[in-house]
Amino acid sequence: MFRFLLLLSLSLLPSTSAQGCGMLSNCNGHGTCTVSTGKCSCYEGWGADTDIAYYKAPDCSKRVCPAGRAWGDVPTSATSAHALIECSNRGTCDRGSGACTCFDGFAGDACQRLKCPNDCSGHGQCLNVQRLASMTNAEPLSNATTYAGFETTHTWDEDMVYGCVCDSTWKVGLGAGKTQESEWFGNDCSLRRCPSGNDPRTAADETDCGGKAAKWSTEKGRTGNKCHVDCSNRGVCDYRTGTCACFVGYFGQACNEQSALATGG
Numbered sequence: 246m247f248r249f250l251l252l253l254s255l256s257l258l259p260s261t262s263a264q265g266c267g268m269l270s271n272c273n274g275h276g277t278c279t280v281s282t283g284k285c286s287c288y289e290g291w292g293a294d295t296d297i298a299y300y301k302a303p304d305c306s307k308r309v310c311p312a313g314r315a316w317g318d319v320p321t322s323a324t325s326a327h328a329l330i331e332c333s334n335r336g337t338c339d340r341g342s343g344a345c346t347c348f349d350g351f352a353g354d355a356c357q358r359l360k361c362p363n364d365c366s367g368h369g370q371c372l373n374v375q376r377l378a379s380m381t382n383a384e385p386l387s388n389a390t391t392y393a394g395f396e397t398t399h400t401w402d403e404d405m406v407y408g409c410v411c412d413s414t415w416k417v418g419l420g421a422g423k424t425q426e427s428e429w430f431g432n433d434c435s436l437r438r439c440p441s442g443n444d445p446r447t448a449a450d451e452t453d454c455g456g457k458a459a460k461w462s463t464e465k466g467r468t469g470n471k472c473h474v475d476c477s478n479r480g481v482c483d484y485r486t487g488t489c490a491c492f493v494g495y496f497g498q499a500c501n502e503q504s505a506l507a508t509g510g
């Protein structure tokens with residue numbers, strides 16, 4: 246009789262605990278239990294059906310991480326790719342904290358964007374290509390345009406790829422009074438142009454960029470637009486410091502002044 250009762254109670258044990266979500270720690274306080282099935286419906290961020298995650302814990306004990314558009318995934322048609330995915334496929338998810346740890350070169354809570362080279366060296370702004378498209382002072386110079394609105398197709402990178410717009414103490418652009426090249430330059434804005442001037446030995450004004458094509462651009466400078474002429478073409482610019490080493494016979498910060506030596510030569 247005793248043995249029979251023991252067997253009976255043992256055989257009852259699993260079925261009683263399967264009632265509800267006792268074996269799932271009652272969904273850990275991060276979901277609701279469906280008693281009849283013994284399954285948890287986890288809250289958002291803890292593995293809800295609507296969450297995008299590589300892993301969802303049945304007991305709602307693990308967090309999901311922010312999702313961004315995949316840097317690389319399997320396109321689903323000729324014109325669709327970059328579906329939403331945890332950490333944008335460029336980081337690992339810490340399921341305790343719900344934070345992405347991004348791989349080198351990637352940033353953002355979902356690793357959804359690129360970092361700028363050397364963070365623009367402290368001499369520029371790191372902006373996405375959507376912003377860059379709208380700017381008229383970013384090199385190569387061009388008219389403002391729109392690059393946005395098709396994140397799963399041709400503007401997929403509008404908020405994913407970033408570049409530097411380098412600082413400049415003078416105005417940059419194709420318009421009157423603006424100069425075609427910025428003071429700081431290079432893809433990481435680590436280089437600095439030298440003072441500019443008109444070559445004292447020539448009749449032409451080399452600093453006049455009206456009608457002249459901008460570098461790597463299809464646009465030309467408008468009337469009154471300025472060209473930057475490092476050291477007035479009469480010296481060598483040290484781009485690390487932005488200072489001129491003038492040729493013999495020339496002086497001034499931009500080497501645009503001529504001494505008797507030069508005229509005499």
Ligand SMILES: *[C@@H]1O[C@H](CO)[C@@H](O)[C@H](O)[C@H]1NC(C)=O
Pocket residue numbers: 388464
């Ligand atoms: C850029 O703007 C200038 C001045 O407004 C204009 O003359 C030129 O045609 C524009 N270029 C393009 C490609 O739209």
